[in-house]
Amino acid sequence: MTETLSMPHPQLAAVAIEKAYRKDKHKVPVLRGIDVEVQKGEFLSIVGQSGSGKSTLMHLFGLLDSPDIGEIHLEGQRIDDLPDHARDQIRNRVFGFIFQFYHLLPELNLLENVLSPLMIRYSTWEYWKRKKQFRQDALEIIEKVGLSHRIKHRPSEMSGGEMQRAAIARALIAKPQILLADEPTGNLDSSTGKEIMDLLTSLNEQEQLTIIMVTHDNSIAAQAHRTVRLLEGQIEVLGKSHAASVPA
Amino acid sequence: MYKSLLCLRYLRTRYIALASIISMTLGVATMIVVNSVMDGFSTDMRTRLRGILADVIVETNSLDGEPVTKDIRNSIQRAVGDDIAGMTTTVEIYAMLSVQYGSQWQSKPVTLIGIDPATKATVGPLAQYLEHTKDNDIPNWELSPEAMAYRKEWTTRAQWMVDRWNHNPPPMEENEQVSFEEPVESNEPLPVPKFASDSKTASPFDQAPKPEATQKTNSTVNPFSNDLKASAFEKKEEQDPSSPLKGRVYIGYGLVSFPYEDPETGKTEMFQIVKPGDDVKISTVTAGQPPEPTHFNATVVDLFKSNMSEHDSSLVFCNLEYLQEMRSMIDPTSGEKAITSIQIKLKHPEDAAMVVSKLEEALPAGLFRVRTWEDKQGPLLAAVEVESAILNVLLFLIIAVAGFGILAIFFMITIEKTRDIGVLKALGASSNGIMSIFLSYGLALGLVGSGVGVIVGLLFVRYINEIEKAITWITGRKVFDQRIYYFPEISTHVNPMMVFWVAIGAMVIAVLASILPARKAARFHPVESLRYE
Numbered sequence: 001m002t003e004t005l006s007m008p009h010p011q012l013a014a015v016a017i018e019k020a021y022r023k024d025k026h027k028v029p030v031l032r033g034i035d036v037e038v039q040k041g042e043f044l045s046i047v048g049q050s051g052s053g054k055s056t057l058m059h060l061f062g063l064l065d066s067p068d069i070g071e072i073h074l075e076g077q078r079i080d081d082l083p084d085h086a087r088d089q090i091r092n093r094v095f096g097f098i099f100q101f102y103h104l105l106p107e108l109n110l111l112e113n114v115l116s117p118l119m120i121r122y123s124t125w126e127y128w129k130r131k132k133q134f135r136q137d138a139l140e141i142i143e144k145v146g147l148s149h150r151i152k153h154r155p156s157e158m159s160g161g162e163m164q165r166a167a168i169a170r171a172l173i174a175k176p177q178i179l180l181a182d183e184p185t186g187n188l189d190s191s192t193g194k195e196i197m198d199l200l201t202s203l204n205e206q207e208q209l210t211i212i213m214v215t216h217d218n219s220i221a222a223q224a225h226r227t228v229r230l231l232e233g234q235i236e237v238l239g240k241s242h243a244a245s246v247p248a
Numbered sequence: 249m250y251k252s253l254l255c256l257r258y259l260r261t262r263y264i265a266l267a268s269i270i271s272m273t274l275g276v277a278t279m280i281v282v283n284s285v286m287d288g289f290s291t292d293m294r295t296r297l298r299g300i301l302a303d304v305i306v307e308t309n310s311l312d313g314e315p316v317t318k319d320i321r322n323s324i325q326r327a328v329g330d331d332i333a334g335m336t337t338t339v340e341i342y343a344m345l346s347v348q349y350g351s352q353w354q355s356k357p358v359t360l361i362g363i364d365p366a367t368k369a370t371v372g373p374l375a376q377y378l379e380h381t382k383d384n385d386i387p388n389w390e391l392s393p394e395a396m397a398y399r400k401e402w403t404t405r406a407q408w409m410v411d412r413w414n415h416n417p418p419p420m421e422e423n424e425q426v427s428f429e430e431p432v433e434s435n436e437p438l439p440v441p442k443f444a445s446d447s448k449t450a451s452p453f454d455q456a457p458k459p460e461a462t463q464k465t466n467s468t469v470n471p472f473s474n475d476l477k478a479s480a481f482e483k484k485e486e487q488d489p490s491s492p493l494k495g496r497v498y499i500g501y502g503l504v505s506f507p508y509e510d511p512e513t514g515k516t517e518m519f520q521i522v523k524p525g526d527d528v529k530i531s532t533v534t535a536g537q538p539p540e541p542t543h544f545n546a547t548v549v550d551l552f553k554s555n556m557s558e559h560d561s562s563l564v565f566c567n568l569e570y571l572q573e574m575r576s577m578i579d580p581t582s583g584e585k586a587i588t589s590i591q592i593k594l595k596h597p598e599d600a601a602m603v604v605s606k607l608e609e610a611l612p613a614g615l616f617r618v619r620t621w622e623d624k625q626g627p628l629l630a631a632v633e634v635e636s637a638i639l640n641v642l643l644f645l646i647i648a649v650a651g652f653g654i655l656a657i658f659f660m661i662t663i664e665k666t667r668d669i670g671v672l673k674a675l676g677a678s679s680n681g682i683m684s685i686f687l688s689y690g691l692a693l694g695l696v697g698s699g700v701g702v703i704v705g706l707l708f709v710r711y712i713n714e715i716e717k718a719i720t721w722i723t724g725r726k727v728f729d730q731r732i733y734y735f736p737e738i739s740t741h742v743n744p745m746m747v748f749w750v751a752i753g754a755m756v757i758a759v760l761a762s763i764l765p766a767r768k769a770a771r772f773h774p775v776e777s778l779r780y781e
């Protein structure tokens with residue numbers, strides 16, 4: 001493949017991942033040997049039936065969970081077996097998460113929600129020293145997602161689309177290398193969904209941000225460079241047209 | 249950073265948690281109030297008990313007393329002379345005090361203590377407790393000018409009455425209108441004429457230094473049939489009747505005063521039936537076997553008011569020499585005077601226990617008992633201490649219960665926050681970070697709870713007497729009746745260390761109660777937390 005030639009390592013890779021949930025001694029296998037590679041700047045979409053393990057795979061990518069068998073590689077380095085504090089740091093610095101239900105913190109206003117990854121990264125003292133700069137960055141990103149008029153609003157005072165844009169702003173504030181989006185449009189009407197997709201596409205194009213997106217909707221999946229389908233715990237490759245548009 | 253922010257936001261948005269700390273606040277406040285009151289009570293009681301006693305008390309085993317020989321003085325001096333800051337000898341004996349009020353005699357059991365005021369004042373406060381003696385004067389047995397004037401006034405009036413009776417005995421019916429100082433209503437013939445004719449044998453003012461003789465004469469005449477005020481001047485030919493008697497006393501305030509409710513104003517005032525300058529009668533027993541009753545009259549020099557009602561209503565102080573004389577405690581051959589106790593004030597009161605053991609060795613065995621004032625009042629002090637210990641345990645349980653309240657509410661909050669905890673972990677928060685959100689939440693609740701508790705408690709202590717009055721006013725029942733308790737008002741003593749430890753204890757409980765939920769929150773699996781709806 002072209003990407004393996006041009007780059008020694010994919011940016012993110014799942015290698016022979018197996019994952020099963022145990023329920024009352026019954027093993028429920030969800031993923032059975034998954035191999036996925038994602039290149040830098042790629043926009044990958046993952047589709048599949050409900051219950052096929054898409055979210056599970058995303059959580060494994062994002063180090064929120066560990067595979068039973070197999071490895072996750074970041075820039076060729078295995079990261080799934082790192083100690084907790086290192087995994088916490090990778091989550092904070094490398095990945096940005098977007099969820100179907102936005103998952104903003106209800107006690108914080110938009111600005112504070114957006115700033116929360118930085119608050120988590122820095123100690124109080126460090127944060128206060130650089131508060132002005134952070135605030136500036138946050139305002140820029142909020143501007144970019146078009147929410148400048150809502151910075152003092154609580155999540156409960158915003159619409160779904162606004163909350164999802166806020167969540168994207170939060171995912172972007174820490175300048176992540178990879179955006180993990182689990183059904184970002186799943187809870188939105190089609191026109192709002194389109195706005196969000198436009199935002200993601202432009203981020204991918206303008207800032208070369210790697211995006212891995214889970215979706216049900218084939219038309220949305222089609223906006224990605226490449227789509228993989230999960231079927232019975234394995235990848236069913238949908239090669240064709242998308243692969244060609246992967247940036248070299 | 250997010251920890252303190254979230255912790256603050258949780259505090260601000262979850263008032264239910266504040267409800268859980270109300271019981272903590274109450275617990276802290278009650279603990280401070282109770283401890284301050286108990287502490288005030290025992291501190292006050294200690295100073296007052298100590299005021300009557302001294303650091304170390306040497307008592308004779310017999311009420312007859314022991315003569316303080318040179319040997320004994322020397323051995324005390326040798327054993328602990330360097331530690332002594334002041335020393336006095338006293339005679340303590342049970343007695344009856346009889347006071348005339350109108351035509352009636354009131355008799356009460358008292359503890360009669362013969363003291364030398366000047367040396368007594370060196371072992372503990374005395375002048376402070378005397379109503380008509382300035383605090384920094386050395387107390388003595390002299391009547392104040394006002395007392396003298398008062399005495400002169402009533403003796404002159406009584407003299408006039410006697411003169412009138414002597415020359416022109418009034419018919420019985422007229423007795424009704426006769427008045428001395430107070431209206432006298434008596435059906436009995438006044439005994440004055442009898443005294444006037446038979447003064448040598450029956451007069452209590454004879455003050456014969458031969459106790460045996462007094463004994464005999466007294467046994468022939470009932471001393472209580474005398475009208476004291478009328479008889480005070482019977483020896484007018486020899487002596488000015490207004491000059492005070494040889495026996496002098498300080499009388500406990502509670503013995504000669506009683507609360508009197510004014511029917512018009514409804515106010516309770518203390519009504520005093522004896523003033524300095526009046527005479528009272530004291531009956532007790534002599535030393536020796538068998539003890540014989542003896543009695544004497546004495547002029548009241550001052551009133552003793554330590555504000556400890558138990559003392560004020562039982563103690564009568566009398567001049568030591570005179571009491572020794574009346575109780576025949578003076579050896580006729582050697583002239584040595586017996587005493588029943590030696591009170592010693594130490595330079596360093598902490599050393600009391602050591603001084604006691606030294607004295608026990610130095611003094612002849614079997615005759616004396618040496619104790620610190622605390623030993624002597626041991627049961628009373630111990631009771632107060634046990635009480636306050638039990639109360640502390642009970643009250644701390646209130647705070648512990650508050651701890652369980654916090655525990656329960658925290659569990660609810662962590663469950664409510666499950667999804668947010670998952671989000672925080674997805675954003676890179678560590679388990680320790682999550683835990684510290686809830687720990688600092690607990691600490692903040694504890695801080696608020698115990699802080700408010702401390703303030704409420706201290707305010708309550710500060711205004712406790714006002715609060716007592718308000719409650720009395722509302723309920724119409726006296727909460728703190730000074731006739732029942734030792735002190736005229738609730739005294740408090742705030743020990744800063746106690747306040748500190750109570751506050752710290754409450755905060756520790758709040759933090760402990762939040763550890764379990766916080767650990768649980770920290771262990772939430774991020775994926776499961778995110779799936780949680």
Ligand SMILES: Nc1ncnc2c1ncn2[C@@H]1O[C@H](COP(=O)(O)OP(=O)(O)OP(=O)(O)O)[C@@H](O)[C@H]1O
Pocket residue numbers: 021022023028030048049050051052053054055056057776
């Ligand atoms: N904690 C768990 N214990 C047991 N089984 C689980 C657990 N979490 C997920 N599963 C199962 O694993 C399978 C995959 O779940 P997952 O959430 O990854 O599916 P999905 O593809 O994201 O579905 P959807 O499109 O509905 O979001 C499901 O069958 C689910 O029931």
Ligand SMILES: [Mg+2]
Pocket residue numbers: 054055056182
């Ligand atoms: Mg899913």
